Amino acid sequence: MTTSTPLVVFTDLDGTLLDHVTYDWEPARPALAELARIGAPVVLSSSKTAAEIAVLQDRIGLTGHLAICENGCGLIGAGSGAGTGDHAALRRELDRLPPHLREAFRGFTDMPTDEVMDLTGLSREDAVRAKTRDFSEPGLWLGDDAGRAAFVAALGALGVTARQGGRFLTLSFGGTKADRMAEVIAHYRPARTIALGDAPNDIEMLEAADSGVIVSNPHHSPLPRLQGEDQGRIIRTDRPGPSGWNTAILALLDRLGLNKERQGHG
Structure with a gap:
């Protein structure tokens, strides 16, 4: 049965709710506690796999909430499970590319677990979960910019899209x-x-929400100015990662009047 809530928060993980380097989420604990108090679900929305996200939900205290996995290819919870595409079919299309393009992309499936650990800083158990793909293939482009453009175009001709995340290019x-x-x-x-x-x-997620927050990440170039920033519907944080996440959520709850009860009892 569907429910009704004053607010739903959709959040990216690496570099947003999780620190880009350490994966720590503790600085966001006050805002997460306030969201729990008002009954606002936090929907983890990431290129991570369902197996990775389930563990993170347990760690953060979000067990039972819906979640978006593999960059929007899958939805976890509410009797869902179906998704967009098939990982084995995706790999077959990838291997159809000309060798000079294929060899310049190194996906998670191409990497042994130790290499994924080195690239991400994940534990062995978490790296194994990261390699357990149902729909998509993240990886690194090892060639030049012109080659990357040709790679993306060749994939597009095969019906495969390539999206850049905070660390990896995901197909x-x-x-x-x-x-x-x-x-x-x-x-x-x-x-x-x-x-x-x-x-x-x-x-797309930031622009589709009623309010969007671009969380500062000094580890990569900032996002271009988005539709909605001029009107203040989308804002940017000064602080990176979970610290910026925490400050932004608490400020938005103030603006929306959703923490008046807490203020009244404080």
């Missing part, structure tokens, strides 16, 4: 985080939505 048969937002909204029926992210693959 899939389509689907964005914003594509899954409508399903989540239909389930929770929130009065308002907030989305937070730091990378190009978050743009």
Whole structure:
């Protein structure tokens, strides 16, 4: 049965709710506690796999909330599980590319677990979960910019899209985080939505929400100015990662009048 809530928060993980380097989320604990107090679900929305996200939900205290996995290819919870495309078919299309293009992309499936650990800083268990793909293939482009453009164009001719995240270029048969937002909204029926992210693959999600937050990430170039920033519907944080996340959420709750009860008892 669907429920109703004053607010749903959609959030990217790496570089947003999680620190880009350490994956720490503790600085966001005050805002997460306030969201829990008002009954606002936090929907993790990431290029991470369902296996990775389930563990993070348990760690952060978000077990049972819906979540968007593999860059919008899949939705976790509410009897869902179906997604966009198939990982084995995606790999077959990738291997159809001319050798000079194929060899310049090194995906997670191409990497042994130790290499994924080195690139990401994940534990062995988390790296194994990161390699357990259902729909998409993240990886590194090892060639030059012209080669990358040719790679993306060749994939496009095969029906494969390439989206840049905070660390990796992720390939899939389509689907964005914003594509899954409508399903989540239909389930929770929130009065308002907030989305937070730091990378190009978050743009549609940020622009689709009632309020968007671009979280500062000094580890890569900032996002271009987005539709909605001039009107103040999308804002940017000064602080990076979970610290910026925490400050932005608390400020938005103030603006929306959703923490008046807490202020009245403080």
